[in-house]
Amino acid sequence: MQFFRVYIRVLRLLGSEAILALVLVAANLGLAIAQFAEPILFGRIIDKLATAQSESRAVQWNELVPLLGAWIGFGLFTILAAVLVALHADRLSHRRRLGIMAEYFEHVLHLPLGFHTSVHSGRLLKTMLDGASNMASVWLNFFRENCASFVAVFILLPLSLFINWRLASLLMVLVGLFGILTAFILKRTEGMQGKVEQYHTDLAERASDALGNIAVIQSFTRIEAETSALRQVSRALLDAQMPVLSWWALAAVATRASATLTLLGIFLLGVSLHLNGLATIGEIVTFMSFATMLIGRLEQVVGFINWILLIVPKLEDFFEVLDTKPAVGDRPGAVDPGRLQGHVAFEHVTFTYDKRRIAVNDVSFDVAAGQTIALVGSTGSGKSTTLGLLHRVFDPNEGRITIDGMDLRDMTLQSLRRNIGVVFQEPMLFARSIEENLRVGKPDATDEEIALAIERAQATDFIAQQTDGLKTIVGERGRSLSGGERQRVSIARALLKDPPILIFDEATSALDATTEKQLQAALEAATKGRTTFVIAHRLATIRNADRIIVFDQGRVIETGSFDELVARNGRFAALARAQFMAGAGTAPSQNPAE
Ligand code: ADP
Ligand code: MG
Secondary structure: OHHHHHHHHHHHHHHHHHHHHHHHHHHHHHHHHHHHHHHHHHHHHHHHHHHHHHOOOOOOHHHHHHHHHHHHHHHHHHHHHHHHHHHHHHHHHHHHHHHHHHHHHHHHHHOOHHHHHHOOHHHHHHHHHHHHHHHHHHHHHHHHHHHHHHHHHHHHHHHHHHOOHHHHHHHHHHHHHHHHHHHHHHHHHHHHHHHHHHHHHHHHHHHHHHHHOHHHHHHOOOHHHHHHHHHHHHHHHHHHHHHHHHHHHHHHHHHHHHHHHHHHHHHHHHHHHHHOOOOOHHHHHHHHHHHHHHHHHHHHHHHHHHHHHHHHHHHHHHHHHHHOOOOOOOOOOOEOOOOOOOOEEEEEEEEEOOOOOEEEEEEEEEEOOOOEEEEEOOOOOOHHHHHHHHOOOOOOOEEEEEEOOEEHHHEOHHHHHHOEEEEOOOOOOOOOEHHHHHHOOOOOOOHHHHHHHHHHOOOHHHHHHOOOHHHOEOOHHHOOOOHHHHHHHHHHHHHHHOOOEEEEEOOOOOOOHHHHHHHHHHHHHHHOOOEEEEEOOOHHHHHHOOEEEEEEOOEEEEEEOHHHHHHHOOHHHHHHHHHHHOOOOOOHHHOOOO
């Protein structure tokens, strides 16, 4: 059964604290044995008393002392083991919860951008929190209850056959019935609960998606629509959850009823056996205790299985993410080339996302160190993908990419990315201070280096105008800054990193003329002394480039300098006329003379 595999996997995650875990298992074993021994001793004592009574004599203390001594001994042991479990089970599960959360977090950060494009961050966050806290509960449950229950059911119950096999058989029939009932209900509900969990995840994804786009929701007056959509998912979730709950309510009722019947059965069978001389009074007492204890244990197990069934889908989601392999990784023997010069070459590079449409088709070009290259072409023509291949968001399906003559796949991912700075089209910032955002580029940067970077990025003035200057917190994704400000912070961040190669997915958003000019100046400062790739939408950027590469449907169709391409009067010339030259006289920032 699915749930059983997941359960075992969760327990195996205790591996890093295996010794403590084993000690706790041993303590549980001891607890179960002690709990089992008590009724036996109790029964023996009663038998001694009954025998003495039937022989019409007073019982001798020395007959009882060994039994009482053993009882006290077990009692003390129980206390000791219980203290051990109480002290360490919680701590262990808390430690491992945080540990596994950190492992998941690190793993997720390593997963390729392609993965993150297809999986919502709200989903990933929910999976992390749900998975880790539920695992902690599983561990805690295991040490507090389950372990002892398993021992009681699978080891001690068969042993009770040696005390009185007739009474023991009745108990075993009871356990068997329990097992069948539980397995039946489990089978009915396992699939149903998987569906419920999908609704749970949808709920989290919807909510976090809405919160992330709150401005759109408010301005498009979508509050009601979004809320009712969420309610709809909730309703579907409840509809799917109810039948599962009904089945398990049935299990609980059946458990209760059979508990009463079993106690009655043991008593009746015991008495009739006793009348035929096949059971002593002490054995009846012992088995009544066994039955009570076992019923308690079984109720626990059924309750636990019911509960774990509800969380198995959450744990499966967690493991699914944990099992996702990063698509690009270090090849064995990959080396760190140190600081690269920045001579970049694409050799017949082909790449497809989905094996159906080719996003980058047989692209070849060679860029000398220090050059500025503009990539132009209509949207969807493969520009971003081409540059993604350069910093190994993906690896090419065919062909190869080299820097300074070395295949990208022969260097470690970390050293490659240290050599490449990316200014993303959407300037993604952390909800931290401006300074912390800058230091992402270089954690140990001096104040002077930071000042220089923000000056080159034309960001000094607006940062000075913020309430707390560099210490100003910029809000989630940098919301409290304007688009152009965010863009300049992200340029400063890349400049601070000071990489030999810079990738610039230029913002398409219409910026005002002043900001545009500032951004242009920032860009020029950034490109100095580096190999720079710019996905360009502005004429000024394109004019300043050493070379322009024109993309169409994944292929490079033209390449050359601005003047060459205009003179050729081909695709670029047409594109330039349509996109950049139109209205050149009215918009100062688009004036070719700049
Ligand atoms: P550009 O940057 O020139 O606008 P892209 O490189 O982003 O173009 O896209 C090239 C092609 O690859 C497009 O057809 C686009 O739909 C497709 N594409 C881009 N990103 C993905 C992705 N993550 N998964 C699948 N297809 C993608
Ligand atoms: Mg793009």
